[in-house]
Amino acid sequence: MSTIAAANLRVDGDRLWETIMETAEIGGTPKGGICRLTLTDLDRQVRHWFADACVAAGCTVTVDEVGNMFARRPGKDPSLPPIAMGSHLDTQPTGGKYDGVIGVLAGLEVLRTLNDSGYETNAPLEVVNWTNEEGSRFAPAMLASGVFAGVFPPSYAYERTDRDGKNFLDELERIGFRGEKKAGDHKFGAFFELHIEQGPILEAEQKTIGIVTGVQGMRWYEVTVTGTDSHAGSTPMRLRRDALLGASRMVEAVHRIGWAHAPDAVATVGLIESRPNSRNVIPGEVFFTIDMRHPDDAVLARMEEDLDRALPEIAAALQLDHKVERVWDSPAVKFDAACIDAVRQAAAAENAPAREIVSGAGHDAAYIARVAPTSMIFVPCEKGLSHNELEKAEPEHVIAGANVLLRAVLQMDAQHARE
Amino acid sequence: MSTIAAANLRVDGDRLWETIMETAEIGGTPKGGICRLTLTDLDRQVRHWFADACVAAGCTVTVDEVGNMFARRPGKDPSLPPIAMGSHLDTQPTGGKYDGVIGVLAGLEVLRTLNDSGYETNAPLEVVNWTNEEGSRFAPAMLASGVFAGVFPPSYAYERTDRDGKNFLDELERIGFRGEKKAGDHKFGAFFELHIEQGPILEAEQKTIGIVTGVQGMRWYEVTVTGTDSHAGSTPMRLRRDALLGASRMVEAVHRIGWAHAPDAVATVGLIESRPNSRNVIPGEVFFTIDMRHPDDAVLARMEEDLDRALPEIAAALQLDHKVERVWDSPAVKFDAACIDAVRQAAAAENAPAREIVSGAGHDAAYIARVAPTSMIFVPCEKGLSHNELEKAEPEHVIAGANVLLRAVLQMDAQHARE
Numbered sequence: 089m090s091t092i093a094a095a096n097l098r099v100d101g102d103r104l105w106e107t108i109m110e111t112a113e114i115g116g117t118p119k120g121g122i123c124r125l126t127l128t129d130l131d132r133q134v135r136h137w138f139a140d141a142c143v144a145a146g147c148t149v150t151v152d153e154v155g156n157m158f159a160r161r162p163g164k165d166p167s168l169p170p171i172a173m174g175s176h177l178d179t180q181p182t183g184g185k186y187d188g189v190i191g192v193l194a195g196l197e198v199l200r201t202l203n204d205s206g207y208e209t210n211a212p213l214e215v216v217n218w219t220n221e222e223g224s225r226f227a228p229a230m231l232a233s234g235v236f237a238g239v240f241p242p243s244y245a246y247e248r249t250d251r252d253g254k255n256f257l258d259e260l261e262r263i264g265f266r267g268e269k270k271a272g273d274h275k276f277g278a279f280f281e282l283h284i285e286q287g288p289i290l291e292a293e294q295k296t297i298g299i300v301t302g303v304q305g306m307r308w309y310e311v312t313v314t315g316t317d318s319h320a321g322s323t324p325m326r327l328r329r330d331a332l333l334g335a336s337r338m339v340e341a342v343h344r345i346g347w348a349h350a351p352d353a354v355a356t357v358g359l360i361e362s363r364p365n366s367r368n369v370i371p372g373e374v375f376f377t378i379d380m381r382h383p384d385d386a387v388l389a390r391m392e393e394d395l396d397r398a399l400p401e402i403a404a405a406l407q408l409d410h411k412v413e414r415v416w417d418s419p420a421v422k423f424d425a426a427c428i429d430a431v432r433q434a435a436a437a438e439n440a441p442a443r444e445i446v447s448g449a450g451h452d453a454a455y456i457a458r459v460a461p462t463s464m465i466f467v468p469c470e471k472g473l474s475h476n477e478l479e480k481a482e483p484e485h486v487i488a489g490a491n492v493l494l495r496a497v498l499q500m501d502a503q504h505a506r507e
Numbered sequence: 508m509s510t511i512a513a514a515n516l517r518v519d520g521d522r523l524w525e526t527i528m529e530t531a532e533i534g535g536t537p538k539g540g541i542c543r544l545t546l547t548d549l550d551r552q553v554r555h556w557f558a559d560a561c562v563a564a565g566c567t568v569t570v571d572e573v574g575n576m577f578a579r580r581p582g583k584d585p586s587l588p589p590i591a592m593g594s595h596l597d598t599q600p601t602g603g604k605y606d607g608v609i610g611v612l613a614g615l616e617v618l619r620t621l622n623d624s625g626y627e628t629n630a631p632l633e634v635v636n637w638t639n640e641e642g643s644r645f646a647p648a649m650l651a652s653g654v655f656a657g658v659f660p661p662s663y664a665y666e667r668t669d670r671d672g673k674n675f676l677d678e679l680e681r682i683g684f685r686g687e688k689k690a691g692d693h694k695f696g697a698f699f700e701l702h703i704e705q706g707p708i709l710e711a712e713q714k715t716i717g718i719v720t721g722v723q724g725m726r727w728y729e730v731t732v733t734g735t736d737s738h739a740g741s742t743p744m745r746l747r748r749d750a751l752l753g754a755s756r757m758v759e760a761v762h763r764i765g766w767a768h769a770p771d772a773v774a775t776v777g778l779i780e781s782r783p784n785s786r787n788v789i790p791g792e793v794f795f796t797i798d799m800r801h802p803d804d805a806v807l808a809r810m811e812e813d814l815d816r817a818l819p820e821i822a823a824a825l826q827l828d829h830k831v832e833r834v835w836d837s838p839a840v841k842f843d844a845a846c847i848d849a850v851r852q853a854a855a856a857e858n859a860p861a862r863e864i865v866s867g868a869g870h871d872a873a874y875i876a877r878v879a880p881t882s883m884i885f886v887p888c889e890k891g892l893s894h895n896e897l898e899k900a901e902p903e904h905v906i907a908g909a910n911v912l913l914r915a916v917l918q919m920d921a922q923h924a925r926e
Contacts, residue, residue: 318892323707381739
């Protein structure tokens with residue numbers, strides 16, 4: 089009976105969309121995006137909004153030691169591990185309205201939909217808001233889902249500092265979201281994350297749903313190039329040790345490495361800081377970051393070899409010193425066959441044009457896959473534009489994604505009945 | 508008789524050095540530098556110290572409407588225009604002990620030396636402390652010598668504001684140095700400025716004295732490169748518009764332009780800012796500055812033509828937009844032949860290893876040269892390091908420079924006797 093009911097269930101699309109637009113005002117920017125960095129006052133505000141909404145939906149909300157929030161809706165059998173849905177409510181400095189947000193709010197909408205129909209699941213359901221997915225304030229990204237999955241100890245997260253020297257723990261306590269609960273202390277029966285693709289593929293092929301089979305491997309590096317800061321007017325070209333010139337050649341080299349392993353490889357310098365950064369002083373020190381990704385860890389390793397060859401040559405040619413540190417290594421991830429199949433069947437049942445896809449971006453689901461059967465659902469975003477205030481997703485796509493999430497969750501739950 | 512006396516005159520090196528070290532305590536920093544921004548309480552303190560010292564040396568001290576200070580020692584013929592010496596007592600936020608300071612205090616030492624020997628010049632002598640040479644609090648640099656030379660009206664100087672929004676006039680009045688005297692109302696017979704080289708050339712060639720024949724032309728530009736900020740993980744290389752890649756190629760191009768016109772040309776990108784400057788976002792906008800200099804304005808113009816060719820090609824190849832604005836143009840300055848010759852002969856008479864040199868940096872003398880016969884005397888500074896608390900000059904070099912200043916001034920004065 090519940091399966092029949094399940095087949096007829098649909099989320100309330102208008103309610104979901106209004107909820108997305110309502111929370112988008114917390115940290116909303118003039119350009120229509122969101123600037124809601126993790127562990128800021130705006131993050132505190134959206135966290136309180138989320139907790140209140142979940143309690144209103146009949147959930148118990150708990151917070152773990154790194155600020156991850158879990159909203160639990162009971163099932164028939166409390167002994168079953170919860171089936172979880174979620175993503176993150178923090179954003180990039182110039183973030184859009186959808187990245188992360190729709191994964192949390194669609195989870196909330198699923199619970200509201202089940203409440204409306206009085207549908208009772210076998211297993212408890214949980215909606216999760218993971219802390220600091222973006223990593224733009226505290227590197228690395230997906231920090232707190234990483235702690236949950238045992239990738240990092242909590243102490244590692246606590247010690248991360250932002251560019252102002254403020255650390256994660258102080259900021260977590262400041263906003264009042266350091267919970268009692270030990271991270272990762274409870275297991276999920278399954279985890280589903282709905283997310284915008286953040287790439288151009290689904291839109292280009294006019295697909296509504298991406299059945300995500302895995303996440304590409306990623307490595308982050310920090311590079312410091314050191315020369316000599318001296319007067320721009322009175323230091324002849326031949327006597328210069330210009331750290332910015334060296335960094336510029338390294339940016340070019342990183343770009344070449346990306347192309348050398350295209351089309352699947354990407355390589356990016358996203359952040360750069362020059363010191364003393366004065367118009368008439370030759371830069372004496374430049375700090376920059378490198379982000380390299382590929383679906384195949386072996387290729388990613390070759391890209392790192394290319395980098396290890398290129399940078400010393402550039403530095404030596406300009407008599408510069410340099411330091412390269414790999415600060416993050418996230419191996420390629422393959423998602424759970426049963427979860428992938430649940431998404432595939434849900435998309436089919438929705439008659440949604442779908443294709444399998446490997447995520448180019450990192451997601452909390454990539455870490456959760458280490459400790460629970462996991463998959464993701466992608467929906468298109470305009471021109472693949474993301475981490476951008478102009479990020480745009482169509483309501484019908486987001487709503488279709490939420491319905492696929494609902495069906496996938498109920499199908500996983502139905503298996504318990506069959507077991 | 509006075510020329511014989513002149514040949515025997517030497518400054519009191521110990522007294523000069525002690526004076527430099529005494530004033531260095533006003534705004535002295537733990538690292539051994541000076542932070543004495545113009546029109547601050549510390550500037551007021553050093554200005555009172557200077558006025559008192561000059562009065563004690565028998566001078567009349569006057570202040571003009573933009574705070575320039577003139578300490579006058581009478582000569583035999585009051586009708587002759589004064590022969591002036593000087594520089595500035597203000598410093599960079601992380602300034603050293605010598606930049607500007609030695610030019611003023613060596614002038615004071617010259618007067619003290621003449622007093623000790625009872626030497627009477629034909630023309631009056633003046634020691635000048637120019638206001639706001641550094642420009643680090645109120646841009647542009649060399650502001651008040653520019654007013655004296657008629658480059659800027661006093662009102663322009665008055666309206667300059669610092670980062671706290673305080674304006675030049677209010678601060679000038681606050682420290683009590685807005686004088687009655689109209690800027691530029693009296694002419695100089697000649698002007699000599701002793702200064703550290705702020706470059707590595709004299710040290711590299713083991714020269715004690717730089718005979719400064721002029722100041723190179725300088726042009727400043729501001730460039731904004733615009734692409735599309737998008738996700739570093741899910742945006743294929745072929746679909747990127749990476750503003751930082753474009754800026755990096757432009758940094759390389761600026762460097763090439765400097766080399767193309769070497770050894771006299773310099774071209775520098777000193778300041779760069781990337782937006783949104785996040786590790787996993789492709790930079791959508793990069794702002795940077797260009798500083799190009801050459802002793803010959805015609806060559807500088809060709810360097811600008813090279814720039815106007817290079818940047819659009821780079822932007823077009825990456826489908827980036829860009830904007831270039833020339834924000835400052837300071838023509839090359841050729842100093843007065845007689846003044847240069849006076850310095851050359853003075854260096855020879857001192858048996859000081861010397862070479863002709865074109866100043867790479869801007870100085871008050873560059874503006875004064877527009878209204879009076881002018882030259883400069885350079886002494887080496889360690890590793891060419893300047894605008895830095897570690898700026899270092901050897902006592903024997905500074906003292907030799909002061910003796911060259913003394914001889915050059917007396918030689919110019921002697922010409923009056925011959926006339």
